[in-house]
Amino acid sequence: MKDRLTKVKFIFIVTLMIIYGCRGQTNDYDRCYKYLNKARKSFNELLLGKENKEIKVDSLISATDIAIECPATRMAAVELKCSILIRWKKYKEGYEFVESLKQEDFKLPYKKQLYWNYFHAYECEANIDTIGRNRYLNSIIKNVSRYILEKNTHSNEIDKEAYYDLFFIKSRVLSSQEFDGQLNILMKKFPNDKEFLEALKSTFYSRNNVTIMAQ
Numbered sequence: 463m464k465d466r467l468t469k470v471k472f473i474f475i476v477t478l479m480i481i482y483g484c485r486g487q488t489n490d491y492d493r494c495y496k497y498l499n500k501a502r503k504s505f506n507e508l509l510l511g512k513e514n515k516e517i518k519v520d521s522l523i524s525a526t527d528i529a530i531e532c533p534a535t536r537m538a539a540v541e542l543k544c545s546i547l548i549r550w551k552k553y554k555e556g557y558e559f560v561e562s563l564k565q566e567d568f569k570l571p572y573k574k575q576l577y578w579n580y581f582h583a584y585e586c587e588a589n590i591d592t593i594g595r596n597r598y599l600n601s602i603i604k605n606v607s608r609y610i611l612e613k614n615t616h617s618n619e620i621d622k623e624a625y626y627d628l629f630f631i632k633s634r635v636l637s638s639q640e641f642d643g644q645l646n647i648l649m650k651k652f653p654n655d656k657e658f659l660e661a662l663k664s665t666f667y668s669r670n671n672v673t674i675m676a677q
Contacts, residue, residue, distance in 0.1 A: 490531075490532055491532060491534055491535075493528065493532075494528060494529045494531065494532035494534065494535040494539075495529070495532075495534075495535055497525040497526070497528040497529050498525070498526070498529035498535045498538060498539050498542070500525055501522045501525035501526050501529070501539075501542060501546075502538075502542055504522060505522060505542065505545065505546055505549070508549070509549070519546065519549075519550045519552075522546050523543060523546060523547075526539045526540075526542050526543040526546065527539075527543070529542075530543065536567060537567060537568060537569050540563060540567050540568065541568070541569070541573070541577075543559065544556060544559070544560065544577045544581075547559065547581070548580065548581070548584070551584070551588065553581045553582070553584055553585035553588065554581075554585065556577070556581035557577075557578050557581035557582055557585075560574060560577045560578045560581065561578065569623075570609070570623065570624065571609065572605045572606050572608075572609045572624075572627075573627075575601075575602070575605050576602050576605065576606065576627060576631075579598040579599070579601050579602045579605075580598070580599075580602065580631075582594075582598045583595045583596075583598035583599045583602075586598065596635055599631050599634055599635050600635065602627075602631045603628065603631055603632060603635070606624055606627050606628045606631070607628065609624055610624050610625070610628065619652075619655075620648075620652050620655045620658065620659075622655075622658055625648075625658075625659075625662070626662065629641070629644075629645070629662045629666055630666060632644070633666035641663075641666070642663060645659050645662060645663050
């Protein structure tokens with residue numbers, strides 16, 4: 463009888479631990495999404511030209527750092543933080559942040575190197591080093607192109623996120639004629655994705671936009 467009561471108490475205690483543990487995880491989950499969405503909304507408003515003097519880079523970074531702590535929001539928060547650091551030209555802080563992460567912290571396998579190279583590229587540009595800048599950007603193009611080739615060898619569908627990243631970078635190193643020519647070739651190869659490819663052309667036609675929109 464005593465052993466039975468002991469087992470019942472043990473099960474009861476374990477059950478309580480699970481219940482309260484789940485509640486804690488739910489609270490953390492909600493908190494992380496709250497901060498992620500708040501930072502994403504504020505950041506995208508800035509990109510769309512809706513100036514808000516109350517939006518400060520430190521507050522946006524703090525919000526993303528909270529979201530990075532939760533597995534459910536980590537990937538989105540990592541990319542958002544990278545975009546914020548790019549927007550405020552914090553290049554050294556950016557590539558050091560990327561170096562602290564794992565490849566698994568990013569949605570796609572080439573993304574870590576993409577951001578690392580991108581931060582270095584624009585640090586070179588800030589130092590009027592065009593050769594260094596293009597070297598880093600071409601490294602991104604090579605890595606993303608390899609990913610697309612390996613993934614789409616037997617597919618007639620476009621990986622839209624990968625092509626977005628690829629032409630985002632290509633728009634910074636190719637002439638307008640080269641850029642349009644490469645997209646026109648893809649439109650013939652992937653006629654079902656013509657609308658998407660046309661959107662890339664209009665999105666990246668202006669070379670002044672150097673910030674990745676937060677997804």
